[in-house]
Amino acid sequence: MNLDWNTLGFQFRPAKSNIRFHYKDGAWDDGQLYNTYDITMSVAANCLHYGQAIFEGGKAFRGRDGKVRIFRPEANGTRLNSSARQLLMPEFPVDRFVEAVKTVVRDNQEYIPPFESGGSLYIRPVMFGVTPQIGVNASLEYWLVIMVVPVGNYYKNGIKPVDAMISKDYDRAAPHGTGHIKAAGNYAASLISSKQAKDHHCPIALFLDPGSHTFVDEFGTSNFLAITKDGKYITPKSDSILPSITNNSLQAIARDLGMEVEYRKIAATELPELAEVAACGTAVVLTPVGRIFDGDKIYDYHQTEIGPVMKKLYDGLIGVQRGELPDKHGFITEL
């Protein structure tokens, strides 16, 4: 494959194929690989007007041994179904989802970056309702498409901390809303906060709980985690944040390292007291946060590099993903 693996970055580029399943008359079809990224639908399709659209994000890695390892595809399938239930969309059986991921990864093997590049194959499932309608009702017809995109090593120039800004004017989700599922609309809602943060030279926006604005929720596309001064891993408990598969995996690794993990409400007033802060998610695994801007206050974690505990967690997780460390928790599905 004629790609410059070392300059891939994280952006869409076509691969060989995507796999598509069509839901009609109450059932999913057997699915098929397509060599196009185009799809035909009515301009009256439900997803365009009323937002029945959900997605997922996962990754496959090529190991030093040449084997292809897919990271926790069953967790993506399970979360897709939890998103589907909330938006009255049809569930897709998790075992079929995992098989479909394997099929599309296998068909696009030549797009999986080599081990040495540090890149991976990003897996992007998306489900949307396509029934033409003007009344606000659940769609009767849906597509589930799983596409793959080769992506580069986000940290090829080293892991550098980024600044975050607390979103004061807008929430990404509502209390008892859709913040805990991967609904496309959540991301549209978070764009304005991300823009405000970027306008203040902060690459990421941090959201507080939408009910009281006193507890930490998460970043626009990643969970919040921190290390306390007494060495505990803490991460927010809230019903308006996405249950991150990366966060859940890092917690297992933290426990393996003998750390205490606290999954609890984190008051915004605790922010100045933390030792290390990071954002975590599939795309980056873990990004250290150097400073948090909170109105006219700045919490500075005095990091020019990734902190020592975050570094251990990061190495522990990418080690398993890349097949360099034992898979103690059954995170890997080999192709």
Ligand SMILES: Cc1ncc(COP(=O)(O)O)c(C=O)c1O
């Ligand atoms: C809002 C939000 N939170 C957290 C995450 C991290 O989740 P995961 O680790 O499953 O990628 C993501 C990215 O998927 C996200 O969009």
